[in-house]
Amino acid sequence: MEEVRVRIAPSPSGNLHVGTARTALFNFLFAKKNNGKFVLRIEDTDAERTSQEYIDNIFDSLKALGLNWDEGPDVGGPFGPYTQSERFDIYPKYVQQLLDSGFAYECFCTPEELEAEKEEATRNKKPYVYSKKCENLTEEEKAKLRAEGRKPAIRFNIAKAQKAFHDSSILKFDDLVKGELHMDTDLLGDFVIQKSNGAPTYNYAVVIDDMLMKISHVIRGEDHISNTYKQILIYEALGAEVPKFGHLGMILAPDRSKLSKRHGATAVSDFVKEGYLTEALINFVALLGWAPSDGEEIKPVDKIAEDFRINEISSSNSIFEYDKLKWMNSHYIKMLSMEELKKRLLPYLEKYNLSELTDEQFTRMIEVTREPLILLSDITDAVTYFFGETVDIEPEVQTEVLDTETSQEVLKEYLEQSKDWEYTEENLHEKLDTFRGFFKEKGIKPKVTMWAIRAAVTGKTRGADMTATLAILGKDKVEKRIKAAIK
């Protein structure tokens, strides 16, 4: 069997989108599963929308997700260059071949003429298909047009190719994920393969690149289905081997529209900034359209690769639910080692003066606050009361907890009894236990007792384990805060 070669070909007109990441993942998985090669190609034909920043973002995001490519702009490979803008000199050759074999022709129509054709079509409620009026221009006519200063675009002759290689106008192909797909090519219209300025168009350039890079399987979003027919015809006209195609359903926002910024993060780097783990993101995105055979949903990419079968991918669109991603993220955070977690949390702790804590205290603080983290960024709010001499008391905490008589009583008693307490967790655990017992006898629930202390010390009604919190803060800060809370 021939070598499996797949590719991801993002166009750097924005940061790497999660949709592209998923397509990249499925390509990557397919390559892994079949011992093939995964190629990265940058499609920067549209120079105006391209920027180096986006290219870097694509590289970094793909790497962060663990989707390493075997061939690409940075690592090279036998079929380079892997950046489209550096390949411009190879496209005209095949245009010429197409021209010579009659599968393409020069088109001198102006944008205005084309516009008029389209208007005419819509006026008559007819589907627009290019009129082909330049198909049979004589050499004299062409020379005359050229003399007028017109520069021709090159169009691909759909009908000619279709007739040459197929029985009817219906073109069929067997899609790796959707099964047999078909289209009446009479409805396609002769499309431009080379613009009048000499630049190749997308549909043409992809074919040339994929052909030259020996891509065996093209796995991409279903928004490319209609392009596929055009591309197949180009391969055939060129006498090249047609690769296998597989089209994935799209990822939609919860409102079923296209996933866009207004729904939240869309670029991989946005998710990372918000505190998502790339491990969680890639795992989650794999589950959009694919299900593990053993039902184990939490699974690293290499394990997914073992289980992956392209024909088992769902052919329908799927909605990007942030809820499940969050659940998965919290799961991955729980699996992180302390060392790794601390490292990853650091960027979200920049606003604090970490020198207030010893290494030991810092570690303990993370240990007792990591449990409820859904996003890495949640740590910022979770540890706020560990820093500074005083704390901000939430208004509700003030009125509902601290202002009560019971709380005041508890706090005064705490100051009194805790005078000679040693602030180690072990000791505090014991002392607090008897302290709760002291109030329990007076008819005050342990819960209420603890709430008063928590409210005074942290300003909140919820938070990390109280014993640990007090120990980390130390006697000095605790007493200061309790005194401040007493009226």
Add this chain to the structure above:
RNA sequence: GCCCCCAUCGUCUAGAGGCCUAGGACAACACCCUUUCACGGUGUAGACAGCGAUUCGAAUUCGCUUGGGGGUACCA
């Protein structure tokens, strides 16, 4: 408008004619655990879009309808 694709709980999905009174995960709700929140545990609720056809038998096959998505560029 025309063409193409898709259709199982709110969401992601399992399901290839009898194993389906449709299974799992997230979310929701309830209870348990607990010095709080959370974690965890145990439960509850929740779907085959509709209509026809094929068949002894259909979520699974076929047709139509409806709904959703995509395409229709000298954008990629």
